[in-house]
Amino acid sequence: MTRLLLAAALLCAAPAADARLYEAAAKAKAAWMTVSSIKTGQEYYLEVAQDGQAVMREETSKSVLTRRGAIKPFLAKDFFREIENSEIINSQNVKQSKMVFYRGDMLKVSAYISGELTRTVAPLNNFGEAFSYAFGEVKKAVAALPQESKLRAFLRAEPVEGDELASYRDKVSADGELKVLETAELQKVRELMAAIKEPFRLVPIENEERLRVLQEFITSRQLYGLRTLFYLTSTRGTYKLQVLDTARTQAPERKKAPAAAPKKAKASPATKKR
Structure with missing residues (x-):
């Protein structure tokens, strides 16, 4: 009887274990990054999975543009090989002194290395020629x-860490008690849970209904901030969350009508001679 119960328990646990392994494997095959220009101040987001699924979001002062689809898998595999072989990503040793006079692109990349989520911030040219080529x-x-x-x-x-965290706690404490949300609460909104588990990644909100679910959660839990920029304290830590547009265009400026030419003054009629 004991053996039967043990066997049943193992069978029940197997699907859950398989799901966790699958989830870990899926994470290990994704990387997301932000590239920003120190010179222009502009930046773009790039995400790629090893199977070729990819996302790019570009934002300027005038527009937002999102691209999503699949690229050739061999390009993604080459890039992941360079990520795994990158000395700077594996060592996490970024010397700030080398960035003082740097005016090129900065790369902030999140990737799973040996099953652990890492975050590396460094000048793009520090990653090496092979990495830069695969990235390009x-x-x-x-x-x-x-x-x-x-x-x-x-x-x-x-x-949210350091001085920003202290400032946030002071503001919230002034308004009332700091609420800490349990993981079970966060799991009620799958996009929210996914975003917190993988910081800096852009988690898709597929439609208006899913956005409404998130907004209702923000309102019902009285989270600090707005519906598009809010803060949340959980057992996993404190986070700043932002809802980002996928597209935006600036309305074209109306052309001003050319100024009318000044009217010529009419000549006064000649005085008749008597």
Whole structure:
């Protein structure tokens, strides 16, 4: 009888274990990054999975453009090989002194190394020639994908630490008690849970209904902030969350009508001679 119960327990546990292994494997095959220009201040987001699924979001002062689709898997595999072999990502040793006079692109990349989620911030040219080449090929392929038109929004979570965390706690304490949400609460909104588990990743909010679910959660839990930029304290830590547009265009400026030419003064009629 004991053996039967043990066997049944193992059978029940197997699917859950398989699900966890599958989830870990899926995470290990994704990387997301933000590339920003120190010179222009502009930045773009790039995400790629080893099977070729990719996302790019570009934002300027005038527009937001999102591309989503699949690139050739061999490009993604080459890029992941360079990520795994990258000395700077594996060592996490970024010397800030080398960035003082740097005016090129900065790369902030999140990737799973040996099953652990890492975050590396460094000048793009510090990653080496092979990495830069593989990155450039992936970027070029993703930039050729069609523009995404159906996706409603993205949700991004950023850990709040240091002085920002102290400031947040002071503001919340002044208004009332700091609420700590349990993981079970966060799991009620899958996009919210996904964003917190993988900081800095843009989690898709596929449609208006999913956005409404998130907004209702923010309101019902009285979270600090707005519906598009809010803070959340959980057993996993404190996060700043932002809902980002997938598309935006600036209305063209109306051309001003050319100024009318000044009217010539009419000549006074000649005085008749008597």
